[in-house]
Amino acid sequence: MGSEVRIYFFYEKGCFYMIDSIKTNLKAVLETALRTANDLSEVNVVVEEPKRANQGDLSIPVFMIAKTIGKPLPETAAHLQELIRSSDLAPLFSSVAPLGGFLNLSLDKAAVAQGVFRDFEAALSEAKAGEGNGFGSLSIGAGQTVVIDYSSPNIAKPFSVGHLRSTIIGQAIGNLLAKCGFRVVRINHLGDWGTQFGKIIYAYKHFGDEEKVRQNPINELVKLYVEFHEMAKENPAMEDEARRIFNELEQGNPEYLRLWSWFREVSLEDYMKVYELLDVRFDSYNGEAFYNDKMQPVIDQLATQGLLKEDQGAMIVDLGEDLPPALIQKSDGSTLYITRDLAALFFRKREYHFDKALYVVGNEQKLHFEQLKAVVRKMGFPFWKDIEHVNFGLVLQDGKKMSTRKGKVVRLADVLNEAIELSRQTIEDKNPDLEGKAEIARKIGVSAVIFNDLKNYRANDFEFNLEEMVKFEGQTGPYLQYTSVRITSILNADDFHYDGNVDYSLLSQEVFFDIIKAAGDYGKTIERAALEASPSILAKYLLNIASLFNSFYGRERIAVEDLRERRTKEHLIYLVREILDDGMRLLGMKTIERM
RNA sequence: GACCCGAUAGCUCAGCUGGACAGAGCAGCGGCUUCCUAAGCCGUCGGUCGCAGGUUCGAAUCCUGUUCGGGUCGCCA
Numbered sequence A: 001m002g003s004e005v006r007i008y009f010f011y012e013k014g015c016f017y018m019i020d021s022i023k024t025n026l027k028a029v030l031e032t033a034l035r036t037a038n039d040l041s042e043v044n045v046v047v048e049e050p051k052r053a054n055q056g057d058l059s060i061p062v063f064m065i066a067k068t069i070g071k072p073l074p075e076t077a078a079h080l081q082e083l084i085r086s087s088d089l090a091p092l093f094s095s096v097a098p099l100g101g102f103l104n105l106s107l108d109k110a111a112v113a114q115g116v117f118r119d120f121e122a123a124l125s126e127a128k129a130g131e132g133n134g135f136g137s138l139s140i141g142a143g144q145t146v147v148i149d150y151s152s153p154n155i156a157k158p159f160s161v162g163h164l165r166s167t168i169i170g171q172a173i174g175n176l177l178a179k180c181g182f183r184v185v186r187i188n189h190l191g192d193w194g195t196q197f198g199k200i201i202y203a204y205k206h207f208g209d210e211e212k213v214r215q216n217p218i219n220e221l222v223k224l225y226v227e228f229h230e231m232a233k234e235n236p237a238m239e240d241e242a243r244r245i246f247n248e249l250e251q252g253n254p255e256y257l258r259l260w261s262w263f264r265e266v267s268l269e270d271y272m273k274v275y276e277l278l279d280v281r282f283d284s285y286n287g288e289a290f291y292n293d294k295m296q297p298v299i300d301q302l303a304t305q306g307l308l309k310e311d312q313g314a315m316i317v318d319l320g321e322d323l324p325p326a327l328i329q330k331s332d333g334s335t336l337y338i339t340r341d342l343a344a345l346f347f348r349k350r351e352y353h354f355d356k357a358l359y360v361v362g363n364e365q366k367l368h369f370e371q372l373k374a375v376v377r378k379m380g381f382p383f384w385k386d387i388e389h390v391n392f393g394l395v396l397q398d399g400k401k402m403s404t405r406k407g408k409v410v411r412l413a414d415v416l417n418e419a420i421e422l423s424r425q426t427i428e429d430k431n432p433d434l435e436g437k438a439e440i441a442r443k444i445g446v447s448a449v450i451f452n453d454l455k456n457y458r459a460n461d462f463e464f465n466l467e468e469m470v471k472f473e474g475q476t477g478p479y480l481q482y483t484s485v486r487i488t489s490i491l492n493a494d495d496f497h498y499d500g501n502v503d504y505s506l507l508s509q510e511v512f513f514d515i516i517k518a519a520g521d522y523g524k525t526i527e528r529a530a531l532e533a534s535p536s537i538l539a540k541y542l543l544n545i546a547s548l549f550n551s552f553y554g555r556e557r558i559a560v561e562d563l564r565e566r567r568t569k570e571h572l573i574y575l576v577r578e579i580l581d582d583g584m585r586l587l588g589m590k591t592i593e594r595m
Numbered sequence B: 001g002a003c004c005c006g007a008u009a010g011c012u013c014a015g016c017u018g019g020a021c022a023g024a025g026c027a028g029c030g031g032c033u034u035c036c037u038a039a040g041c042c043g044u045c046g047g048u049c050g051c052a053g054g055u056u057c058g059a060a061u062c063c064u065g066u067u068c069g070g071g072u073c074g075c076c077a
Helices: A020-039 A062-069 A072-084 A111-130 A159-178 A197-208 A210-215 A217-234 A238-250 A256-280 A287-295 A294-305 A336-352 A363-378 A382-386 A414-432 A437-454 A477-494 A506-508 A510-519 A522-531 A536-557 A563-587
Strands: A058-061 A092-100 A102-107 A145-149 A183-187 A308-311 A314-317 A327-328 A356-362 A388-392 A394-395
Touching: A020 A058, A020 A062, A020 A111, A020 A382, A020 A510, A020 A522, A058 A062, A062 A072, A062 A522, A072 A092, A072 A102, A092 A363, A092 A522, A102 A111, A111 A506, A111 A510, A145 A159, A145 A336, A159 A183, A159 A256, A159 A356, A159 A388, A159 A394, A159 A414, A159 A437, A159 A522, A159 A536, A159 A563, A183 A336, A197 A217, A197 A238, A197 A256, A210 A217, A217 A238, A217 A256, A217 A287, A256 A414, A256 A437, A287 A294, A287 A336, A294 A308, A294 A336, A327 A336, A327 A363, A336 A356, A336 A363, A356 A363, A356 A382, A363 A382, A363 A388, A382 A388, A414 A437, A437 A477, A437 A536, A477 A536, A477 A563, A506 A510, A506 A563, A510 A536, A510 A563, A522 A536, A522 A563, A536 A563
Parallel strands: A145 A183, A145 A356, A356 A388
Antiparallel strands: A058 A102, A092 A102, A308 A314, A314 A327
């Protein structure tokens, strides 16, 4: 087995898997050899990257292995050293030294640097040829389809910062999956059906004003919605009336249908403005109403399978001890969220033949998706396992969930505008002569908001804090853009063109090699971020590589006299910029050339 | 009441398939610009990893209990 491993195995992936490849191959080689030598069925070798500088580039905890194979530590360490020395991987290491219970390996930095640049050049030519998914694309998702449901705002409610999260997290995950070779179907499952329309129609008919709605549709509809809830507190009968209206809407009442259609249209127009600002696109805008005629077959099938039963006048599917029953049909015969989600799911399976169905929806709907999966499972469809709730934390205000019903929401458009305004002021302050200020301010502001959301693990709650959102120093979007812009500026000043003329031996110094190592992790980072549906993994990575560059830039002069050294440095920072720009694009941010 | 999620530096968070002295950013303090953009860099200060047990050679990481915060629990989505 070991002899089949080739030294330059890592180029096969062609997309920045350098460090990961070395680790996994080293692990495989050692495990195979140890198994054979000790006649064991299982030996686990851990290869990790130590945090301390004096501990080498990679290290292997030896005491663990010594215990497994039942030999003394020094003997085991010596054995491992010998195994590494005699393996095909040997040329990659400049030293292998035992220290404490660990075996510390130093990489041959020039060899690794060369490997990373080989990957980089492959990525560049791929991007140039317009192949794959651009720069450094992966193929782990080839032949597989993922449908991803995100944004999905509720019509006639404001586009809140809660929907912002779904929108930008979903967009980034879609980009990441596409990068990995998946066919991605982006679906905006508009909340354009449901009892809320009964409420709004009721409110509109009782105290609405056609002219006002025409003037300022979204705001007015929200006002009606909030007003309805305030009044309904005093007069609960209104809720019943709203449900009755929605039921009639489902039955096809023409007046209600006309109002519904109007509300839907004006709301959608408002959303489109936000999508444009965020540069978000969908493959489908089929909302809940689209499934209006597709629910009965689902209900029929549930009935045929004997899964549906009546309970207190409503139709439910019993999900056993662990989950509360799923309410499929209200006592008045009208449908519910889960009914429409089931219809949508089956439609998506038929239409797109997905291998994975993702739902980028808040934590608060965890139970809903557990129920959805459970119902599909009960119906006997094996693809219940392919349904995944990509949950995200609530947007809190003063530690509490925001509520539309009480009118406590922050409008996304306001947040974006505020961020854009702040970038404009900053530009005015730092670079007043900048050309195309307005456009650049927009790109900085919007990207700042996007990055602020994506940099933290999505499932954690998100305390809404506008000041925090538009901060431009430290771990922020502008920091990444600024880093990229700096590099561009340096390269332009010297009229740099990539020609692959790099002196790898110069890259062995610590300041260079930290960057090389980080670059060599890019592919693995994207893969992890995509498979874990965690854009924050990529976001943190980008912050790290940007910080490495800035640190490098603070210590080393790039425009040095020595041409060989200058070109090598320029190639290195060019590599950093391409990764930064590519990563930012994946997150849905905008890249810029100056700021 | 039941179930789910969270708790790491003053603040915002990484780290969580167990590994060598727990890391960033912000805030504070002290520096850096005759030279590639200071939206930056360097240094410094700062932590009983909520608490208590347990498993382990080794626990922020796994298990149990507990406290606090948030979410959810059939006719909203």
